[in-house]
Amino acid sequence: MTPTLLILGGTTEASALARVMADRGIAAVFSYAGRTEQPRKQPIPLRVGGFGGVDGLVRYLRDTGITHVVDATHPFAAQMSRNAVAACRATGVELAALTRAAWQPQPGDIWRNVADIEAAVAALSGPRRRVLLALGRMHLARFAVQPQHHYLLRLVDEHGALPLPEYTSVIARGPFTFADDMELMRQYDIDLVVSKNAGGNGARAKIDAARALKVPVIMIDRPALPARLELFGPDQVLDWLDHSGTDRGV
Ligand SMILES: NC(=O)c1ccc[n+]([C@@H]2O[C@H](COP(=O)([O-])OP(=O)(O)OC[C@H]3O[C@@H](n4cnc5c(N)ncnc54)[C@H](OP(=O)(O)O)[C@@H]3O)[C@@H](O)[C@H]2O)c1
Numbered sequence: 001m002t003p004t005l006l007i008l009g010g011t012t013e014a015s016a017l018a019r020v021m022a023d024r025g026i027a028a029v030f031s032y033a034g035r036t037e038q039p040r041k042q043p044i045p046l047r048v049g050g051f052g053g054v055d056g057l058v059r060y061l062r063d064t065g066i067t068h069v070v071d072a073t074h075p076f077a078a079q080m081s082r083n084a085v086a087a088c089r090a091t092g093v094e095l096a097a098l099t100r101a102a103w104q105p106q107p108g109d110i111w112r113n114v115a116d117i118e119a120a121v122a123a124l125s126g127p128r129r130r131v132l133l134a135l136g137r138m139h140l141a142r143f144a145v146q147p148q149h150h151y152l153l154r155l156v157d158e159h160g161a162l163p164l165p166e167y168t169s170v171i172a173r174g175p176f177t178f179a180d181d182m183e184l185m186r187q188y189d190i191d192l193v194v195s196k197n198a199g200g201n202g203a204r205a206k207i208d209a210a211r212a213l214k215v216p217v218i219m220i221d222r223p224a225l226p227a228r229l230e231l232f233g234p235d236q237v238l239d240w241l242d243h244s245g246t247d248r249g250v
């Protein structure tokens with residue numbers, strides 16, 4: 001059977017996988033949620049926007065003849081990941097998650113681990129700090145209850161007023177280098193970082209920079225997800241496609 005792969009994207013790893021699929025001539029479609037105005041181009045066909053919950057994804061899988069799904073969403077995109085598990089179970093489509101190990105503290109790190117965004121907000125009570133809030137746009141409003149801080153935001157798209165009393169925003173698209181993030185944190189005199197434990201290399205420069213600058217980090221743990229096959233790189237995805245009886249078409 002010739003595989004038709006759906007890559008649920010939005011991460012550096014998803015884009016790298018799309019490149020490998022294009023190079024190998026494996027039929028694959030890339031899916032973005034549509035959160036950014038100009039998503040990164042991909043070398044395979046692209047679809048953008050939600051599927052419409054589990055039912056919508058079930059319909060999409062059936063209508064398009066998808067045989068395999070790789071969930072390469074961000075580890076915090078829990079809803080999409082849960083939907084993928086349910087829809088693949090309902091349709092018998094093969095599912096694997098392209099994951100990356102969570103970051104572990106290294107000597108010199110000053111981390112305070114918290115369970116979720118709400119706990120990160122609570123951990124910000126206390127005197128004024130200059131906070132790099134490295135969370136994207138979605139949850140910013142929740143930090144308005146800690147108005148004593150200056151927040152530095154790095155966002156992909158230009159935007160109107162944001163729901164925080166005092167902030168600076170920098171418009172830039174990652175991945176960023178260690179030098180980029182050292183420069184950013186020095187320029188804005190950052191003395192606290194709030195980060196999701198994304199894992200992988202695409203977003204880790206700020207964590208390395210925080211260690212080098214002795215800046216503490218409030219590290220948000222990953223949400224729990226249903227059990228699913230986990231793969232750790234494009235080579236493992238290729239092996240998985242082989243073992244699930246597909247013909248790579250090369
Ligand atoms: N959460 C983060 O911190 C983070 C960071 C970097 C990148 N991202 C990327 O941004 C996207 C959205 O993240 P999120 O946290 O909003 O996810 P989420 O809460 O798990 O997803 C909410 C809804 O957005 C739609 N969706 C999410 N990812 C999709 C995809 N790849 N293709 C089509 N629809 C998708 C689905 O809508 P329907 O139910 O209508 O299908 C899903 O139910 C993800 O693709 C993720 O990889 C997220």
